[in-house]
Amino acid sequence: MAKIxxxxxxxxxxxxxxxxxxxxxAAATKPFVKRAHAYSNxxxxxxxxxxxxxxxELYSFGLILSLLDFQETTFISDExxxxxxxxxxxxxxNILTSSWRDTFNKQxxxxxxxxxxxxxxxxxxxxLFKKEDSAKLEIYLKKREKKIWKIISDHTRRYVWVHYVxxxxxGDEAYFIDILKDYIRRGINSAKELAKYxxxxxxxxxxxxxxxxxxxxxxYEKNIIGVARDFxxxxxxxxxLQTWSYYQMEFLLKEIAKRLHLxxxxxxxxxxxxxxxxxxxxxxxxxLLNERLKLVVYGYKPERFYLVGKPADDFTKxxxxxxxxxxxxxxxxxxxxxxxKAKGEVVxxxxxxxxxxxxxxxxxxxxxxNPNLMPAIRQAAAIVTDEGGLTCHAAIVSRELGIPCxxxxxxxxxxxxxxDKVEVDAERGVVRKL
Amino acid sequence: MPKEKLEKIAREYVVSLxxxxxxxDAFAGPMEKRVGARCSVIIVLENNAVTYYVWPSDWARPIKxxxxx
Numbered sequence: 001m002a003k004i005x006x007x008x009x010x011x012x013x014x015x016x017x018x019x020x021x022x023x024x025x026a027a028a029t030k031p032f033v034k035r036a037h038a039y040s041n042x043x044x045x046x047x048x049x050x051x052x053x054x055x056x057e058l059y060s061f062g063l064i065l066s067l068l069d070f071q072e073t074t075f076i077s078d079e080x081x082x083x084x085x086x087x088x089x090x091x092x093x094n095i096l097t098s099s100w101r102d103t104f105n106k107q108x109x110x111x112x113x114x115x116x117x118x119x120x121x122x123x124x125x126x127x128l129f130k131k132e133d134s135a136k137l138e139i140y141l142k143k144r145e146k147k148i149w150k151i152i153s154d155h156t157r158r159y160v161w162v163h164y165v166x167x168x169x170x171g172d173e174a175y176f177i178d179i180l181k182d183y184i185r186r187g188i189n190s191a192k193e194l195a196k197y198x199x200x201x202x203x204x205x206x207x208x209x210x211x212x213x214x215x216x217x218x219x220y221e222k223n224i225i226g227v228a229r230d231f232x233x234x235x236x237x238x239x240x241l242q243t244w245s246y247y248q249m250e251f252l253l254k255e256i257a258k259r260l261h262l263x264x265x266x267x268x269x270x271x272x273x274x275x276x277x278x279x280x281x282x283x284x285x286x287x288l289l290n291e292r293l294k295l296v297v298y299g300y301k302p303e304r305f306y307l308v309g310k311p312a313d314d315f316t317k318x319x320x321x322x323x324x325x326x327x328x329x330x331x332x333x334x335x336x337x338x339x340x341k342a343k344g345e346v347v348x349x350x351x352x353x354x355x356x357x358x359x360x361x362x363x364x365x366x367x368x369x370n371p372n373l374m375p376a377i378r379q380a381a382a383i384v385t386d387e388g389g390l391t392c393h394a395a396i397v398s399r400e401l402g403i404p405c406x407x408x409x410x411x412x413x414x415x416x417x418x419x420d421k422v423e424v425d426a427e428r429g430v431v432r433k434l
Numbered sequence: 435m436p437k438e439k440l441e442k443i444a445r446e447y448v449v450s451l452x453x454x455x456x457x458x459d460a461f462a463g464p465m466e467k468r469v470g471a472r473c474s475v476i477i478v479l480e481n482n483a484v485t486y487y488v489w490p491s492d493w494a495r496p497i498k499x500x501x502x503x
Binding site: 052055056057058059060063064067166167242246249253265267268269270271292293294295296297298299300301302304312316319320321323350351367368370386387 | 439440441442444445446447448449450451452453454455456457458459460461462463464465468472473474475476477478479480482483487
């Protein structure tokens with residue numbers, strides 16, 4: 001913050017670097033999708049090592065944003081809250097942190113809205129989208145509705161990576177059909193939603209300027225509001241640019257795994273120097289990789305180290321502060337990320353494979369959400385997370401979708417379990433067991 | 435003085451070192467140069483989740499002055 005205070009261009013430069021490096025990385029990994037299989041081992045290693053170096057550099061800028069607003073260290077959110085509280089203007093947090101630019105995810109959601117009219121004007125199709133599962137719909141559309149199928153395929157090609165995060169899965173046609181099904185089931189009126197989006201875009205800057213004019217704030221506080229707005233966008237945008245390249249890297253990793261007779265999980269556990277050696281000599285320590293799949297500690301102290309097996313177990317017992325024992329509680333508190341109230345059954349969802357438990361109207365409880373949990377998020381009556389500040393993924397998405405959300409409860413996933421009936425009061429930031 | 439222990443700062447769903455290890459490399463390398471102090475992060479990967487830990491005194495140096503000055 002000292003750097004932000006003394007140099008108003010500091011964060012602007014960070015944003016520029018993130019955009020430049022992120023786009024370069026996405027472009028550099030693009031050829032892997034089609035060409036990875038044709039690379040020599042030397043070329044595979046060359047591209048892998050380049051990616052590691054480039055991603056480390058990109059993180060070194062992206063993490064500056066994380067340091068300023070990362071789960072337990074919510075400096076930017078806290079500073080903006082303090083400014084707004086002083087002016088009795090808390091309710092403007094959402095609008096003041098809304099970006100003028102759209103993330104890729106937002107662009108994808110807009111594209112989905114534009115896909116709706118050709119489907120909703122056809123009564124038979126609406127009925128099929130409401131009744132049939134995505135696999136059956138896929139077969140039907142391919143055979144009988146070629147134009148609609150082409151629109152969905154084009155959309156899939158463009159946004160295949162958008163919810164991939166670190167390890168996928170990538171979105172296929174069935175995945176986007178599911179999103180369309182959800183929009184149709186909820187009776188989303190695309191013309192109305194698109195008009196609302198356009199109007200909001202047109203008036204956002206004016207509204208923000210009006211609010212800032214009405215607040216009694218100094219130049220530093222004015223600067224913080226601008227920082228917070230761009231900050232929310234760039235936090236998400238940096239992750240998206242990395243997500244894009246992670247998806248494309250999957251093709252390179254698959255090829256490496258194939259040549260070294262490894263599963264993808266094992267390949268993802270290799271360190272860069274091990275990839276280099278293995279691609280040169282064919283030598284792989286399979287046992288070590290399997291140990292890492294169970295437990296691995298990785299870090300710097302000050303030199304890089306990693307531990308597996310008993311040493312890793314001992315390290316976690318000796319070096320890590322034990323978390324406080326959680327007492328049985330019936331009430332949890334956190335921060336209000338998106339206001340509202342909801343009652344329902346808890347479903348704990350941390351990973352994409354947990355999403356099969358989710359039913360419409362459930363309360364989604366997670367230690368932190370990610371874009372790859374979007375299908376479950378859309379069905380949630382409310383969201384509760386252990387981690388996160390007001391600029392975290394759950395907070396941003398819940399505000400966009402109008403779902404009540406309480407973040408930063410710290411212990412929700414530990415004290416709640418699947419099937420618990422709870423009331424989420426996201427006006428007060430309270431979750432009660434019923 | 436008792437030895438300082440690592441404290442949890444975050445947890446998320448990740449099952450492997452790739453690409454999260456590059457984040458840890460960034461904290462220990464270029465980030466340390468940029469903020470002028472050790473701000474390393476240790477990760478523990480277990481049960482399909484990664485937990486991030488720090489030594490609080492390390493992080494107090496680069497972050498608090500950065501924020502409070």
